[in-house]
Ligand code: SF4
């Protein structure tokens with residue numbers, strides 16, 4: 001087998017691309033994932049919002065797609081919590097609540113729980129997170145939701161270990177590799193957590209930390225620790241990206257990160273080759289099929305002027321015919337998605353495109 | 368990363384580059400690629416001086432570019448600013464030397480025995496540490512006679528001819544590795560000519576010496592262009608040399624009317640040895656006459672290999688040798704970055720960055736680490752008890768049946 005020949009080439013590392021690559025890899029296919037960087041989901045919290053779930057179309061297919069995604073995230077070490085039949089209110093960066101159906105575990109326990117008291121812990125050296133504002137807003141908003149929980153602001157200082165000013169990104173990086181720092185963080189949090197059933201901190205518990213590492217941190221502190229979404233960079237979003245990509249790589253997916261796909265060669269209704277704009281000369285990838293999960297803007301740059309898609313996620317030309325039988329689209333590359341289809345739609349369409357792509361196995365064998 | 372597009376407005380300030388930066392991760396003061404690149408670039412473009420010593424602390428690993436979702440060429444902005452950065456005298460003097468490994472090579476190889484002895488002498492090491500600010504904690508690679516030459520042509524066969532760009536390290540420190548590259552290529556049906564080239568210019572660019580980098584680039588273009596015009600492909604066995612040639616000498620000569628076309632041609636004709644051999648393998652033309660081996664390897668992909676955007680040719684090549692199992696460590700940057708790790712003020716950062724790689728090697732317990740870059744090898748051998756060698760050597764041993 002040629003080293004640059006794949007069963008499926010996925011373009012784009014947003015949630016749709018990662019899901020499509022995961023679907024194909026789980027069926028034992030040889031997959032390449034080409035991307036210039038992570039998709040825009042890394043700027044968000046990873047919440048799968050109830051509103052999006054309700055809007056997302058056929059329930060059977062959706063539950064299959066979400067179940068697949070949750071399994072993949074679990075295997076990657078960043079499990080999601082939740083179930084279709086219920087939802088809960090989780091805090092947003094604006095200090096109000098949002099109805100969420102699934103969320104990464106460290107964010108899942110931040111919902112207003114009746115008769116509990118929660119500490120919102122800010123860090124003195126972290127200027128862009130205001131624990132007082134957060135506590136006040138969340139207490140008000142919880143009351144409006146009819147909850148009798150209270151949020152109190154606490155502040156700790158990490159000046160000794162982090163210097164000032166610092167960012168959640170720096171804290172997260174230290175959290176990853178420096179056990180001494182994690183111990184200091186626990187010591188700093190201990191007095192702030194005293195008397196509370198849980199503490200809420202800005203998202204900062206590591207860029208690559210898996211479930212076990214966060215659980216160990218909680219058990220050493222002796223208290224539930226939840227993360228709150230912050231302004232980008234969003235640590236929970238970046239963590240999800242890192243862990244999912246590592247997981248895919250373990251599954252055998254070839255990750256080609258850094259350079260954009262500059263050309264798709266389509267001939268007689270078949271996508272023959274993709275060119276990656278590497279320095280010097282392009283890297284040519286051949287695939288039995290390709291999934292374009294490039295986001296809204298890049299697909300037109302590739303000359304794929306997508307005028308809709310059929311039920312099998314094939315992009316259509318302006319005359320309504322299938323552009324290439326082995327080309328599929330997903331995520332915001334889909335026309336009409338207007339770039340705001342949300343994470344749920346990304347997962348759903350990524351799963352769908354990945355499944356159809358995987359099903360072409362053998363149809364377009366290397367010529 | 369998009370080539371040749373330096374529009375700073377592509378930067379949406381998402382900080383994904385900072386998340387990928389090895390220095391940002393271990394040094395709380397380092398401003399990070401977002402600030403040193405696109406943010407300060409706004410001021411620099413206005414002609415406002417935004418010089419900062421932190422520019423010197425960038426490794427030039429390109430991890431920021433490779434991570435940026437919007438294709439901003441962050442590290443190149445930093446490299447340009449680094450070239451204009453003013454250093455204090457002593458650091459400037461030291462970096463002047465570090466920018467010229469070829470010169471040091473030429474001088475020391477006149478009398479390698481004496482100079483290697485001097486480099487290892489306590490007094491010299493003391494001087495280098497106290498006066499030149501070179502860490503005494505590392506050992507310099509030994510210099511040897513630069514006796515790498517084009518092997519005599521085999522007139523009987525009509526073989527595809529390649530031009531080998533050895534770079535300073537192979538020329539002055541490891542000509543034996545150069546001969547192995549040539550032998551490996553010969554076993555795969557190629558005739559190789561050693562190009563009469565200078566240092567590729569990466570050390571000069573990394574030390575902020577634009578004039579020297581420029582001079583090296585010009586000299587190299589001139590000595591490569593005839594071969595490339597005659598249809599020869601250029602092969603490199605050092606990731607940094609390969610990166611430099613493929614990016615048109617880091618974009619140094621793109622405004623040079625006379626040389627730009629040649630630069631482009633060279634860039635398009637340059638291949639890493641692994642890239643060439645994996646293409647042979649894809650075409651069913653790789654010599655697979657391997658003897659049975661029995662070895663567990665760990666593979667570390669050098670940053671400048673990653674920034675060539677060619678996938679992982681060596682990882683896939685070594686996997687084809689029967690009896691070799693290989694694990695891709697995927698543990699980030701080694702932190703050495705050529706001369707960076709030798710600098711006293713940067714030594715701690717260098718080793719802290721490498722820790723993740725060291726830990727993953729220790730966890731993997733391979734018999735050996737395979738990696739293309741000479742300074743990655745030094746760093747791995749400095750930070751662990753494992754030996755690190757170029758994949759070329761392993762593959763050649765597999766033909767010769769010398770792998771234990
Ligand atoms: S350079 Fe790229 S990765 Fe860095 S902040 Fe700007 S857009 Fe984000």
Ligand code: SF4
Nearest residue numbers: 388425426428429431
């Ligand atoms: S080139 Fe490497 S060290 Fe320099 S800013 Fe970018 S990521 Fe950081």
